Each structure stands twice: as C-alpha cells, then as structure tokens.
Amino acid sequence: MKLTFVSNYINHHQIPLSNVLYEKLGDNYAFIQTEPMEEERIKMGWGGDFDNIPYLKKYYENGLECKKLIMESDIVVFGGCEDESIIEDRLHAGKPVIRYSERLYKEGQWKCVSPRGLKKKYHDHTRYSDKKVYLLCAGAYVADDFNIIKAYRGKRFKWGYFPEFKAYTDDERKERRDERRSHSKLEILWAGRLIDWKHPESVIKLAKTLKEKDIPFEISVIGEGKMEKEIESAIEKNGLTEEVKLLGMMKPEEVRNHMKTADIFLITSDYKEGWGAVCNEAMNEGCVVVASHAAGAVPTLIKHRVNGMIFPSGDFAKMAFQIEELSKDQKWRLSLGENAYETLENGWNHVTAAERLLKLSEAIMEDKPFFYEKGPLSEAKVIPERKMYRKVIGIEQ
Known part of the structure; x- marks a missing residue:
C-alpha cells in the first residue's frame, strides 16, 4: 500500500505519527508539505532540520x-491546507481520500448561514459525501460543524494531533509523583501564545483568587504575544510578582520539561482552539489538566474528575474553584x-493512531471501512456545541 499525507507543513505534532508510518511502509509513505512554515511558528521553536527527513516532499x-x-x-x-486544487484531481477521479480537519466554524456556527460560505463548503465537501471520502475529526466539535453542511455522514472518525508519547517506567513515574509530593506550594503551568482567544488574562484572575484564599501557589506562564505587556502590567498592578512568573517563549521540548514538574496545567482557550x-x-x-471545555482536545481526551478537570469556557471563577479543590x-x-x-498510554498516542490509520486505509481499499470501538478512529458522534459541557461533565448522555 502506498499512503501519502498532505498538509501545510511538517512539525513536532506530525512527525511522530509520520515516523511510525514510514517505519511500517518504507518508501511507500510520503509526507507532502504544501508551504514553508510561518515565521511565527519558527520563532516558537516549531522549526528544525527537517530536510533530512527521508519521506518529506515539498509541493x-x-x-x-x-x-x-x-x-x-x-x-x-x-488536511491543514487551504488550497483545494491540490486534491481536486484525485477527488474528481473518485480515488479514496481521507480528509482531516479542525472546526469549520471556530468563530461561531452562525457563520453557516453565509450563502458564499455554504457554496464553498458544498464545492469542497458536501458534493463528495457519497464518494470514497472520509473525515478525521481533529477536535470534538468537528463532527457537528460538518453535520451542519451535511457532509460525510457515517464516515466521521475521531482524530486529533499526536505529539510524541513518551513512555515512562514505573520507577520513573513514582519518582515524578514523589517530586510532586515534595512541593511546598501548588505549581501551576500555562503555555501558549499570549493572544486574546487563549485568554492568558485568566491567570491573573486565578492568582488573585488563590492569594485571597491563602493557598500557596506559583503560576509559570510560557509564551509571548500581543497581550504580553498587558499581562505583565496586570501582574505588577495586582501585587503578584512573587506568584506569577513570565518565562517567555520556549521550544516545545523545554515546555515539556516544565510539565514534568508542574502539578496542574491550565488550558483556558475558547472555541478557536481547534485541538490544543x-x-x-x-x-x-x-499533570492534572484543568481545561476549558471549548478546546477541541478537551472533550476527546479528558474525562471530568477522572483524568482531569473541565470548566465551562470563560467561567474562570469555576476554574479557580476546581483548582482550590485540587489544592x-x-x-x-x-x-x-x-x-x-494512562489515557494516552492505552490508546491516544502516535503509535496506536498510526497503526489504526494503516488498518483503516487497507479496509477502505477493500470497500470495508469500519470504526474502532473507542479511541482514535472510533466514530465521531455529533454533539451540538451548546450541549457539549453538560455532556462532558456527565449531566447528559
């Protein structure tokens, strides 16, 4: 079988999965990069010496x-590529295509009423719904968005992004727990671009609440962006210089090192966070992830109060209450x-995703596509955006 992955550019979220596919298929696997990486991403440490990757090709x-x-x-x-002309000839030829996509309507599903938008969605997606075209939903809200345009019914699969899963021995995991037990204060980490829809201002609100309640804590903020000066000013204005530290931009591996010791990791993004x-x-x-329900990865990966905590997007008082509870x-x-x-170890990792993608691909070639029971490539059910929070905290079935 010859499998080709086409996306805007390769990065540390794509390479682990691609490495497994290359290991399984050899020269029958290729990753086509359609454009150079943006300068902003390179500054964030996403770049690298990718020219030596044997399966990488540049469109x-x-x-x-x-x-x-x-x-x-x-x-x-x-997927991840706006230039539909790249795939159009293959679609017209009726050959199998597995699309992957984040949300169509990150800025609000009200945008679906646009006649121009609907025409574009029909051209790119809906008209191929009865063809050999399948959808990998990179985020919990993707199936609902595509359901609005009546695309890929019965052919929507759970998917995401798969950064490298690092397996640790029992001794290493015990060491990590012992280190966290030794903390004299709650160590909280936030990482991302300091931009409006990631809501870094929530860190200030949280710090004020925890300080008022005399809960010992320190919040480390990793990243840069348009709101940096605003956050820096708010830290000083509220007398939080001892509790909130701005650490600047770091490479992904450096961020992982901070995660190794943090007690809690915050995800405060709104619906514009396709995955995360x-x-x-x-x-x-x-880490215990305390996360907004709006980020695409959160309803997929986190089971509330079992392997993390989920709060309603924008309800930072609820977030603070959950962290107080954890403290x-x-x-x-x-x-x-x-x-x-263990959630990642037992399914949501790059190795499992790659192996399942190969099995699904073989099944598609035989006209026998199927869903896995759970995890990557299980069925992506349609859950309306307005019902998602109640669903993930177990109020609605």
Whole structure:
C-alpha cells in the first residue's frame, strides 16, 4: 500500500505519527508539505532540520512530482491546507481520500448561514459525501460543524494531533509523583501564545483568587504575544510578582520539561482552539489538566474528575474553584495525573493512531471501512456545541 499525507507543513505534532508510518511502509509513505512554515511558528521553536527527513516532499519546490504522487497513491490523507486544487484531481477521479480537519466554524456556527460560505463548503465537501471520502475529526466539535453542511455522514472518525508519547517506567513515574509530593506550594503551568482567544488574562484572575484564599501557589506562564505587556502590567498592578512568573517563549521540548514538574496545567482557550496539543503533552507528563471545555482536545481526551478537570469556557471563577479543590487533596490530584498518563498510554498516542490509520486505509481499499470501538478512529458522534459541557461533565448522555 502506498499512503501519502498532505498538509501545510511538517512539525513536532506530525512527525511522530509520520515516523511510525514510514517505519511500517518504507518508501511507500510520503509526507507532502504544501508551504514553508510561518515565521511565527519558527520563532516558537516549531522549526528544525527537517530536510533530512527521508519521506518529506515539498509541493512548492517539486509540484509535478507531488501531483503525480497524490494521484498514484492508494490512500491520500489531506488536511491543514487551504488550497483545494491540490486534491481536486484525485477527488474528481473518485480515488479514496481521507480528509482531516479542525472546526469549520471556530468563530461561531452562525457563520453557516453565509450563502458564499455554504457554496464553498458544498464545492469542497458536501458534493463528495457519497464518494470514497472520509473525515478525521481533529477536535470534538468537528463532527457537528460538518453535520451542519451535511457532509460525510457515517464516515466521521475521531482524530486529533499526536505529539510524541513518551513512555515512562514505573520507577520513573513514582519518582515524578514523589517530586510532586515534595512541593511546598501548588505549581501551576500555562503555555501558549499570549493572544486574546487563549485568554492568558485568566491567570491573573486565578492568582488573585488563590492569594485571597491563602493557598500557596506559583503560576509559570510560557509564551509571548500581543497581550504580553498587558499581562505583565496586570501582574505588577495586582501585587503578584512573587506568584506569577513570565518565562517567555520556549521550544516545545523545554515546555515539556516544565510539565514534568508542574502539578496542574491550565488550558483556558475558547472555541478557536481547534485541538490544543499541549493537552496531550501535559497528560503524558502526569499533570492534572484543568481545561476549558471549548478546546477541541478537551472533550476527546479528558474525562471530568477522572483524568482531569473541565470548566465551562470563560467561567474562570469555576476554574479557580476546581483548582482550590485540587489544592486540598494531593492524593486525588496525583491519581488524576496518573490516569491522564494512562489515557494516552492505552490508546491516544502516535503509535496506536498510526497503526489504526494503516488498518483503516487497507479496509477502505477493500470497500470495508469500519470504526474502532473507542479511541482514535472510533466514530465521531455529533454533539451540538451548546450541549457539549453538560455532556462532558456527565449531566447528559
């Protein structure tokens, strides 16, 4: 089987999965990068010496070769790329395509009423719904968005991003728990771009609440962005310079090192966070993730009060209450972190995802696609955005 993955550019969220696919398929696997990585991402440490990756091909340098590969491959996985012309010939030829996508309507499902938007969605998606085209839903809200445009019914699979899963021995995990037990104060970590829809201002609100309640804590904030000066000013204005530390931009591996010792990792993004791979990474390191329900990864990976905590998007008072609760019960906190690690170990990792993708691809070639019972490539059920929070905390079935 020849499988080709087409996306905007390769990065540390794609490489682990691709490495497994290359290990299984050898030269029958290729990753086509359609554009150079943006400067902002390179500054964030996403860049690297990717030219030595044996399966990487660049569409913008070898367009004819890449077009030929897209047409000749048995299966093409296509996503993260706005240029639909790259995949159009294959779609018109009726050859199997597995799309992967984040949300269509990150800024609000009200946008679905746009006639121009609907026409575009019909052209790109809906008209192929009865063809050999399948959808990998990178986020819990994707199935609902595509249901609105009546695309890929019965062919929507749970998916996400798969940064490297790091397996730890029992001794290493015990060492990590013992280190967390030794903390004299709650160590909280926030990491991301300091921009409005990631809501870094929530850190200030949280710090004020915890300080008022005399809960010992320290919050480390990793990242840079437009709101940096605003956050820095708010820290000083509220007398939080001892409690909240701005650590600046770091490479992904450096962020992982901070996760290894943090008690709690915060995800405060709204619906514009299509997935949020920091959720995978923090869970892998045994952090308790306390997260907004709006981030795409959260309803997929976190089971409320079992392997993490979920609060309603924007309700930072609820977030603070949950962290206060966690601060009072170290044993429970550590068990949530262990359960988080095991969630990834037992399914939501790059190796399992790659192996399942290969099996699904073979089944599609035989016209026998199927869903796994749970985890990656299980069925992505349609859950309306307005009902998601009640669903994830167990109020609605």
